[in-house]
Amino acid sequence: MLRMRRRSRTICLYLAIITIFLHLVLVLFSASMYHLPCDPPLPTRMSIHRELAHIHHISPVIMDANKNLSVKEDKKAAVDITVIRAEPAESGMSKLEALFDHPLYNLPSRPIPEEDWLFKVQPNAKNHDKSSQMWVSASRDGYEDVDWKNSSSHPPWLRFHLGISRWQLYPHRDPNMEPLTQHLANSRIVSAVQRSGGTQLKLVMSFPNYGQAMLKPMKQERNEETNYNLYYFSDFERHNAEIAAFHLDRILGYRRIPPVVGRLVDVVKEIKDITTDLKLARTFFTSPVGNVCFYGRCSYYCSTEHAVCGRPTALEASLAVMLPDPALAARRSWRSPWRRSYSRTKLAEWETNPDYCSSVKRTAPYNKGTRLVDFIDLVILDFLMSNMDRHHYETFEKFGNDTFLLHLDNGRAFGRHSKDEPSILAPLKQCCRIRRSTWYRLRLLSLPQYQLSDVMRSSLSHDPLSSVAPLLAEPHLAALDRRLAAVLQTVSGCLKQQSEKGGDEVFYEDLDHLKDLFASAD
Ligand SMILES: Nc1ncnc2c1ncn2[C@@H]1O[C@H](COP(=O)(O)OP(=O)(O)OP(=O)(O)O)[C@@H](O)[C@H]1O
Ligand SMILES: [Mn+2]
Structure with a gap:
């Protein structure tokens, strides 16, 4: 009896030791879990929360920056939302959409005073009658008739110009961005001339609705790196850099680069055949493998050795929407x-x-x-x-x-x-x-x-x-x-x-x- 009691006590003791040991292992294991390297760095997250703690009350209503709600109105609508949202992947949103939806990109703005617009827009002509016909541009070869007086028929490039204000080129979530980029990417090219000034080859392209864009051609393959022995002032200009810079500037929330899109341009049909720029036209030639190339005139890299070539006529290029003419907006x-x-x-x-x-x-x-x-x-x-x-x-x-x-x-x-x-x-x-x-x-x-x-x-x-x-x-x-x-x-x-x-x-x-x-x- 006594032996049995002793044995069961020993068993209990063993069990207790095993339990304590298992607990210890569990504690150690869970403690190490918190420091797993796949966690986002803790201090950054915590300090971001701390940094942003005082701006965590932003109403979803004020996210529409175009509404120009006043601060007073915002106060009424203020509700709690957490600045750092749940993982966008969970809600199926792309990271870009989630970023642009973030309150930091949608801070309330006051209405823009008249003097803060680059252009003063006359109130829409109420009686859109015969007199407005005077403002319809006389049709020229290749150009469309545009009714400039009627704001609903303004081409996207003109809307872009009219949207420039003291602090940005275009608003966040600009409804004109899609039509503008479509216009640059797809409009028929009616004229292509070399842009004077500047050091490297670039062209000014014109569209039927009188819009214009600055074209820079592809000079370097995407995964190529600039030669380390080239000084910064001898580097080439890259079309994809112009495009990527526009996207980066917008992502940073600056909106200080005119929209740029990429486009495959036919160097024969859309440049050589339509250009009125004789100096440019004279620099076209066919390469030994049958590609159509040109080099234009400029102070850097405008020679046969640095010609830009189509494949056989298709050339990648960036097209940046032209800013208002300096005669209108110096x-x-x-x-x-x-x-x-x-x-x-x-x-x-x-x-x-x-x-x-x-x-x-x-x-x-x-x-x-x-x-x-x-x-x-x-x-x-x-x-x-x-x-x-x-x-x-x-x-x-x-x-x-x-x-x-x-x-x-x-x-x-x-x-x-x-x-x-x-x-x-x-x-x-x-x-x-x-x-x-x-x-x-x-x-x-x-x-x-x-x-x-x-x-x-x-x-x-x-x-x-x-x-x-x-x-x-x-x-x-x-x-x-x-x-x-x-x-x-x-x-x-x-x-x-x-x-x-x-x-x-x-x-x-x-x-x-x-x-x-x-x-x-x-
Ligand atoms: N989207 C635009 N709309 C109107 N003008 C522009 C635009 N982009 C550039 N320009 C003007 O054209 C000039 C030359 O363009 P850019 O600087 O891109 O060419 P560049 O050959 O690199 O010139 P540089 O050698 O002087 O740096 C600029 O200084 C600017 O004033
Ligand atoms: Mn430059």
Whole structure:
């Protein structure tokens, strides 16, 4: 009896030890689960939540930016939604759609005052009578009759011009974007002439509805990298870089690049046979394998050795919608303070003087308003796509110094994917200043559910040329994520540096006017 009791006690003891052991194993196992490497990096997620915590009350109603709801109206409609949404994959939305639906891309905006439109539109002619016939353009060979006075019959390029405002070229979720890109991709080409000025070959194409586009031809295969021995100022311009830059600019939420689409152009029917540009016409020839080529006239790469060739007549090209003629909307060109020397031997001042930004910050127009942070936005775009050729930028003269910067001429971007160019980020590093809204959007794009490379792939897949080949090769897309991480790291470095100094000068608080809205919903 006593032996039996002893045996059962030993069994109980064993069982207890085994249970404790199993518990220990379980605890250890579950503890290691939380640190599995496949989890998104914890600090980033948590800090994004913390960063965005004060803007988590945004109504779905205010997501329609076109409605121009006033802040007061927004307050009434304010309901709780979480800024960082559930995985878009769950709801079947593409990452791009999810990004564009995100509250950060749909912040409430006030109605645009009359003086903030590039063009003043006369109220629609109420009595659309015989007198409006005077405004119907006289038909010319190949051109359509367009009734300019009737806004419902305005061609997409004109709607684009009329939609340009002080802070952006076109609105988020622009209903005119689809018709505009269709127009560029499919309209019949009635004229093709060389664009004068600039260093490389480009053409101005005209369409029957009087729209125009700037064409840049394909010069480099997608997965080819620019030769490492070429200086940045000798690099080719790439048609796919112009297309990808437009998509990237829109994804970043800037909307400062005129829409660009890809198109297969027939170099015989759509250029050689219709051009009135004799100088251009004289440069056409047939290559030894029977492809039709031309090289035009310009100061770089306009020779038989650098001819662009159709296959046998089909040529890939980018078509950027033309901005309003400078006679109607003058533009001002600004020299970049961080311009490179454009020399093989000289360095620019910013390359040797680490304190360079403090003098820029004191100099007009960088000493007031948003010019410096607008420039930093442009720097971030350029670093992501590795564009070293930003010697100038332009603005619309009408808006003075308080306006967005046009991000034109992106043909030398996306030349290399295996290498980043840290010097492009020098202005951010030296000035340690960024718009708060840009910072938020960049962080969003670094989260797995909106990953920049995925969003870009998805956006570019809508371009007509993506059916020929993806517009950016995978290594270029991967480089975007790597470079985005570098931008975020630079800003984090700035924040650390500033907190040591006790100041908080890193962010330009462009979301402050919405504080009321957020506070009221708390
Ligand atoms: N979409 C556009 N609509 C109207 N004008 C444009 C457009 N894109 C560019 N331009 C104008 O045409 C000029 C030349 O274009 P772009 O800079 O792309 O060519 P480029 O050959 O690279 O010139 P550069 O050698 O001066 O850099 C620009 O400075 C700009 O003023
Ligand atoms: Mn250029």
